[in-house]
Each structure stands twice: as structure tokens, then as C-alpha cells.
Amino acid sequence: MRIIRSKKEMSAISRQIRRQEKTLGFVPTMGALHQGHLSLIQRAREETDFLVVSIFLNPIQFGPEEDFKRYPRVFKRDARLCRREGADVVFYPKADDMYPADFKTSVSVSELSQVLCGRFRPGHFQGVATVVAKLFNIVSPDIAYFGQKDAQQAIIIKKMAWDLNMPVKIKFVSTVRQNDGLALSSRNIYLKPKERKDATVLYQALNLARHLIKQGNVSARDIVRRMKQLINKKKTAVVQYISIVDLKDLRPVDKIKGKVLIALAVWVGKTRLIDNIIVNV
Amino acid sequence: MRIIRSKKEMSAISRQIRRQEKTLGFVPTMGALHQGHLSLIQRAREETDFLVVSIFLNPIQFGPEEDFKRYPRVFKRDARLCRREGADVVFYPKADDMYPADFKTSVSVSELSQVLCGRFRPGHFQGVATVVAKLFNIVSPDIAYFGQKDAQQAIIIKKMAWDLNMPVKIKFVSTVRQNDGLALSSRNIYLKPKERKDATVLYQALNLARHLIKQGNVSARDIVRRMKQLINKKKTAVVQYISIVDLKDLRPVDKIKGKVLIALAVWVGKTRLIDNIIVNV
Numbered sequence: 239m240r241i242i243r244s245k246k247e248m249s250a251i252s253r254q255i256r257r258q259e260k261t262l263g264f265v266p267t268m269g270a271l272h273q274g275h276l277s278l279i280q281r282a283r284e285e286t287d288f289l290v291v292s293i294f295l296n297p298i299q300f301g302p303e304e305d306f307k308r309y310p311r312v313f314k315r316d317a318r319l320c321r322r323e324g325a326d327v328v329f330y331p332k333a334d335d336m337y338p339a340d341f342k343t344s345v346s347v348s349e350l351s352q353v354l355c356g357r358f359r360p361g362h363f364q365g366v367a368t369v370v371a372k373l374f375n376i377v378s379p380d381i382a383y384f385g386q387k388d389a390q391q392a393i394i395i396k397k398m399a400w401d402l403n404m405p406v407k408i409k410f411v412s413t414v415r416q417n418d419g420l421a422l423s424s425r426n427i428y429l430k431p432k433e434r435k436d437a438t439v440l441y442q443a444l445n446l447a448r449h450l451i452k453q454g455n456v457s458a459r460d461i462v463r464r465m466k467q468l469i470n471k472k473k474t475a476v477v478q479y480i481s482i483v484d485l486k487d488l489r490p491v492d493k494i495k496g497k498v499l500i501a502l503a504v505w506v507g508k509t510r511l512i513d514n515i516i517v518n519v
Numbered sequence: 520m521r522i523i524r525s526k527k528e529m530s531a532i533s534r535q536i537r538r539q540e541k542t543l544g545f546v547p548t549m550g551a552l553h554q555g556h557l558s559l560i561q562r563a564r565e566e567t568d569f570l571v572v573s574i575f576l577n578p579i580q581f582g583p584e585e586d587f588k589r590y591p592r593v594f595k596r597d598a599r600l601c602r603r604e605g606a607d608v609v610f611y612p613k614a615d616d617m618y619p620a621d622f623k624t625s626v627s628v629s630e631l632s633q634v635l636c637g638r639f640r641p642g643h644f645q646g647v648a649t650v651v652a653k654l655f656n657i658v659s660p661d662i663a664y665f666g667q668k669d670a671q672q673a674i675i676i677k678k679m680a681w682d683l684n685m686p687v688k689i690k691f692v693s694t695v696r697q698n699d700g701l702a703l704s705s706r707n708i709y710l711k712p713k714e715r716k717d718a719t720v721l722y723q724a725l726n727l728a729r730h731l732i733k734q735g736n737v738s739a740r741d742i743v744r745r746m747k748q749l750i751n752k753k754k755t756a757v758v759q760y761i762s763i764v765d766l767k768d769l770r771p772v773d774k775i776k777g778k779v780l781i782a783l784a785v786w787v788g789k790t791r792l793i794d795n796i797i798v799n800v
Contacts, residue, residue, distance in 0.1 A: 245684060257538075340768070342629045343648075343682035349623055367624075368683075375684040401624035402649075403526060403656040487621070 239321045241328045245336075245376050248329050252290075252378045260287035264379030264406075266370060269293040270310040270424035271319050274414040278383040279323045281411050290377050291320045292329040298337065299365030310424055329377060336372060345371045347394045347401070353488050354390050354481055354501050355512060366391055367398050374399070379406050387413040387421050389499055389514045393488065413513070415441065421513045428509040436472040437506045440513040443468050443480070447500050451517055456494045458482040469504060478503040478510065485516060494519050520602045522609045526617075526657050529610050533571075533659045541568035545660030545687075547651060550574040551591040551705035552600050555695040559664040560604045562692050571658050572601045573610040579618065580646030591705055610658060617653060626652045628675045628682070634769050635671050635762055635782050636793065647672055648679050655680070660687050668694040668702050670780055670795045674769065694794070696722065702794045709790040717753040718787045721794040724749050724761070728781050732798055737775045739763040750785060759784040759791065766797060775800055 242248045255262050263286030265278045271293075282289050293316050300306035313330065320328045344364050350356075351363035374382065384392035389410075396408040414422045419441035420434075429437055443465040450461050462480045469475050483490050485497040494517070501514035523529045536543050544567030546559045552574075563570050574597050581587035594611065601609045625645050631637075632644035655663065665673035670691075677689040695703045700722035701715075710718055724746040731742050743761045750756050764771050766778040775798070782795035 249684075249686060257540075259538075341682055342631060343679050344627050344629070345624065345683070346627070347624050372682075372684050375686060378686070398624050401622055401653075402626070403530075403653050405530060405656060405659070 239317075239325055239328065241317060241330055243330055243332060243335075245331060248290075248327070248331075248376050249378070251327060252376075255288045256378065261380045262286060262378065263289045264292070264373075264377050264382040265289070266292045266294070266373050266382065266384075267316075268295045268309070268424070269316045270312055270427075271316045272414075272422045272424060272426075274385050274387055274422040276319065276323055277414050278385055278411050279320065279325060281409070282381065282383050283324050285409075286381055288327075289325045290327045290329055290379065291325045292331075292373055292377065293317075293320075294329075294331055294336065294369070294373070295333075296336075296365060296369040297333055298368060299362050301359055301361065304359070305425070305428075308428075310427060329373075331376075336369070344368045345398060345402075347398050350390070350394050350397055350488050353483065353490075354479065355503060356390070358478055358503065363391065363394050367394060370395050371398065371402070371404075374404055374406055381407045381409055383409050383411055385413060386410050386516070387423065387513070389501060389516075390488065393485075419445070421511075423511060425509055425511065428507075430507060433474045433507040433509065436474045437504075437511055439469050439472045439475055440502060440504055440511055443502065444500055444513060444515045447482070448515060448517055451494055451519060456519070458491055458494055461494070461500075465502070469502075472506075474507050476505040478505060520598075520606055520609065522598060522611055524611055524613060524616075526612060529571075529608070529612075529657050530659070532608060533657075536569045537659065542661045543567060543659065544570045545573070545654075545658050545663040546570070547573045547575070547654050547663065547665075548597075549576045549590070549705070550597045551593055551708075552597045553695075553703045553705060553707075555666050555668055555703040557600065557604055558695050559666055559692050560601065560606060562690070563662065563664050564605050566690075567662055569608075570606045571608045571610055571660065572606045573612075573654055573658065574598075574601075575610075575612055575617065575650070575654070576614075577617075577646060577650040578614055579649060580643050582640055582642065585640070586706070586709075589709075591708060610654075612657075617650070625649050626679060626683075628679050631671070631675050631678055631769050634764065634771075635760065636784060637671070639759055639784065644672065644675050648675060651676050652679065652683070652685075655685055655687055662688045662690055664690050664692055666694060667691050667797075668704065668794070670782060670797075671769065674766075700726075702792075704792060706790055706792065709788075711788060714755045714788040714790065717755045718785075718792055720750050720753045720756055721783060721785055721792055724783065725781055725794060725796045728763075729796060729798055732775055732800060737800070739772050739775055742775070742781075746783070750783075753787075755788045757786040759786060 544563035
């Protein structure tokens with residue numbers, strides 16, 4: 239496995255792979271890898287000939303009040319895991335190289351970026367779309383893999399790639415959870431023991447929604463209300479939002495029908511956690 | 520020469536050319552080709568193995584009050600000229616195919632897009648950057664050619680390609696002029712005989728600026744004032760803007776030094792004309 243820091247070198251490797259008519263799989267990450275990332279890497283390893291994992295903590299997707307500084311940086315450990323999972327290249331660019339002082343360009347996906355997490359993280363998804371557009375141009379993958387845990391991000395990236403005619407296929411991979419249901423996240427390490435226990439309520443609330451829908455409840459409003467009640471029982475948990483939206487355009491639904499995304503963000507202590515499920519009625 | 524309407528087919532041709540290790544040259548146009556476009560095509564023909572010219576009247580770069588409806592559409596003539604100049608492919612996509620109803624993505628280059636023409640055409644350069652990003656992804660050229668006549672556009676596209684790490688080289692080609700100095704433009708056909716005569720004043724004003732700078736005048740303010748005076752002598756001409764800016768960041772300069780772009784937009788009757796020169800002090 240090679241660790242590549244230079245964009246130019248990365249592009250040269252990609253060109254070479256494409257010339258050999260091999261398929262190139264790509265897993266973009268911000269590092270602090272957990273089993274969720276590894277499941278993306280494993281899927282890419284199975285489905286493509288040459289596997290690139292990028293590790294880049296993207297500054298422009300963090301707001302000024304957010305956790306960019308404290309976000310875990312464990313490159314050596316990340317690289318070891320990538321090697322173990324059979325990655326061919328870890329692409330690990332420097333921030334100054336990705337964003338020189340006179341950087342001016344941005345990619346936006348309207349509507350999809352202003353709802354759900356976008357309401358509370360202005361500029362976040364523009365930062366995500368921009369860095370992924372850059373990474374796609376440098377790495378030029380055939381298939382790129384994104385986790386369903388960040389469903390809105392994955393949907394936005396897929397839309398961007400489609401709208402801009404990027405020659406890449408976007409695949410979504412299921413969320414990986416702890417035994418008690420907590421979705422894996424690089425941010426879970428921020429949780430204190432009591433908060434860690436309370437954090438299971440996110441998935442419990444999603445399961446409550448699934449259960450209610452299965453029983454025939456189609457009122458988004460009623461379901462959201464009951465999810466909130468459940469979460470509010472936990473002392474350390476404060477709901478930021480709970481939304482039930484159409485999976486395609488992320489518009490809120492009143493009456494649940496078709497494929498819906500049930501998504502939520504909850505502050506557990508000082509840590510903001512997100513989770514979601516897709517339900518097909 | 521092939522005329523291709525389908526994005527998918529265009530991409531397949533490009534992939535094939537790249538597999539043959541040929542270089543692909545690309546000239547994106549809105550049709551209504553004149554000698555200015557042809558000089559781009561000729562340059563591309565000389566420098567690359569396979570030549571694609573796109574003809575696409577891009578709706579999203581026109582403002583609601585602008586001349587989208589009246590812009591000349593002469594595809595048959597355009598295709599004939601492309602064939603004569605040795606193009607291998609004319610890519611002629613449909614608007615619905617480029618912008619389906621649920622299209623949501625945009626590419627912006629901040630600062631560079633808000634000055635000069637951008638002040639008077641809000642959204643214009645975002646429309647340009649977005650369509651060129653799409654075309655680059657579909658055609659995947661090695662080199663793309665832009666005219667200096669639309670200097671701001673060319674500079675924005677070059678910046679976009681650089682910032683987003685697009686694997687394409689951007690080349691600028693000099694403005695082509697009539698014998699009396701008028702820069703060629705698809706919009707010149709709008710001009711009535713008297714206006715056509717008055718329109719020569721744009722280049723006269725630019726030459727006046729060049730002359731003054733050569734004589735040692737370094738005051739942008741003074742030079743702009745004298746250019747305005749000259750243009751105002753023509754009955755049908757109304758200045759929209761005259762700016763002297765740094766060629767790299769398009770910021771206005773007070774004291775002329777280094778490479779500057781002298782750019783102007785002038786209404787001649789109901790026709791908005793632009794022109795520019797680069798002066799190196």
C-alpha cells in the first residue's frame with residue numbers, strides 16, 4: 239500500500255490504473271476510521287480492482303463554532319487499518335494543497351442542502367460537495383462509496399455527480415451499529431459514560447417510528463411527536479430536529495407513503511449525533 | 520465529422536479516444552460561429568489529435584431580461600463551418616438533457632464573478648461555470664480553448680478548473696477583429712448601420728488607454744475618464760462600465776503596474792458589446 243500526499247502523483251496513479259482498464263474504487267473519509275468506514279472499504283475492495291481511500295479532514299465543511307479543532311486525528315492508526323483491509327493507496331493531501339490562499343470555487347446543490355442538517359449547519363454541504371468534486375477529479379474513480387449514516391450527504395453527492403455529469407457511480411452502504419444500536423461515528427468518542435448510554439435513544443426513536451408505521455400510522459407529525467417524547471426522557475439528550483422526508487427530494491411529508499427517510503440530530507451532552515433509517519411503505 | 524446529441528454517446532467517444540492515447544481538444548461555443556470561434560477551432564485542430572466543438576445555447580447564463588430568445592440559432596451553418604475546419608465531432612446536446620426539471624447543482628467562482636460584467640449580469644458566470652463543468656465531464660478534454668474577447672469568462676473557467684483539480688488545460692486565444700477594430704461577436708448582427716459604425720469606438724477607447732499608458736500615464740482614474748469622453752462622443756453609445764483591473768484577481772488598480780486587463784461594456788443602441796485588452800507595464 240502506498241501513502242500519497244501529492245495531488246499530481248495521485249492523478250498519475252489513477253491515469254495509469256485507467257490505462258490498464260482496471261476499475262478504480264474510492265472511499266473518501268475524514269479519518270478516525272471505524273467499522274462503518276471499514277465496511278465501505280471492504281465493499282469497495284470486493285467490487286473494484288484498485289482501491290483508493292482518502293483521509294482528509296476537510297476544514298471548509300466545519301462551521302466556526304463546530305468541532306474541527308477537536309476532531310480526532312489518528313493518521314497512523316487509519317493507515318494501518320487501510321493496509322489491513324487491502325487498500326492500494328491512501329491519499330492523504332495537505333489542507334494548504336487542497337485550499338491554497340486564493341481558492342475561490344464552490345459547488346452547491348440547492349434545496350437538498352438547506353434542509354435537515356443543512357438548516358443547522360449553513361455552508362456544510364457546500365463544503366462537502368466542493369471537496370468531493372475536487373477528490374473525484376484528482377482520483378477519478380469508477381465507483382465511490384458513501385455511508386447511509388450520512389444519508390443527506392450521500393444523496394447530495396449522488397445528485398451533484400448526476401447533475402454535473404461526473405463519470406463516477408455513487409454507491410450507498412448501510413450504517414454499522416454497536417450491539418445496542420448506536421450508529422458508529424468518529425464523534426462517539428466524545429461521549430461520557432452516561433451520555434454513551436443515553437445515546438442509544440436515537441436508534442430507539444427510529445425503531446419506534448418504524449414500528450408505528452408498520453402498525454399503520456401514516457401521520458409524520460404524530461410519529462415525530464412520539465419520537466421526541468421518547469428522546470426527551472433521557473437527561474443528557476436534546477433534540478435538534480426530527481424529520482420525515484421524501485427520500486428523493488428530501489421534502490417533508492405529511493402522510494407517509496413510498497420511500498421516506500426518517501432522520502434526526504440530537505445533542506447528547508456537548509456532542510451532536512445524527513442517525514436515520516429508510517422506510518418503504 | 521459526427522454530430523452527437525446524446526451525452527452518453529459523447530462520453531463513450533471521449534473514452535475511446537483517451538484509450539487510444541490521443542489528445543482531445545475542445546472548443547465550447549453557443550453557436551452562431553464567427554471567425555473568432557474559428558480561430559479557436561483552428562488552434563485546437565493544430566494542437567490536438569481529436570477535436571470536439573460543442574454548440575449549446577446555455578439558457579442558465581442568460582438573465583431574464585437578456586437576449587436568450589433572440590440570440591441567433593444557425594446550427595446547419597455552424598455544423599458546416601465545423602466540418603470545413605476539420606472538427607471530428609460536433610456535440611449538440613438538448614437543453615432538457617443538460618438541465619432536467621430537477622436540476623439543482625451549481626458551480627461558482629467567488630470574487631472573480633462579481634466584478635466587471637458580473638456586476639451587471641448576476642448569475643451569469645455561475646451559469647457559465649456550471650455548464651462548462653458539465654461539458655468538461657462529458658467531453659473530458661485534454662485542452663479546452665477560450666477566446667480572450669470574453670476575458671473574464673476565460674479567467675473564471677481557468678480558476679474553476681484549477682481550484683477543482685479538473686484534469687484539463689485551459690488555453691486563451693486572441694480576439695479576432697474586423698479591419699476597423701470591432702471585436703467579432705455573435706451579437707454584432709444586431710447592430711443597425713449607424714450603430715455598427717459607432718461600435719468601433721470600443722476598440723478606439725482601448726487603444727487610447729494603451730497609448731496613454733505607453734506615454735507614462737499610470738492613473739487608472741484618469742485613463743478611464745478619457746476613455747469615457749471618447750465613447751460619449753458617439754450618439755448611439757452608452758458606457759455600462761470601464762474598468763482597469765489586475766489580470767490575476769480582477770481587482771481594480773489605482774496605479775497601473777504589471778499585467779492589467781482593461782475591459783469595458785458599452786450599450787450601442789439596444790446591443791450590449793464588450794471588449795478588452797491586456798497591457799503589461
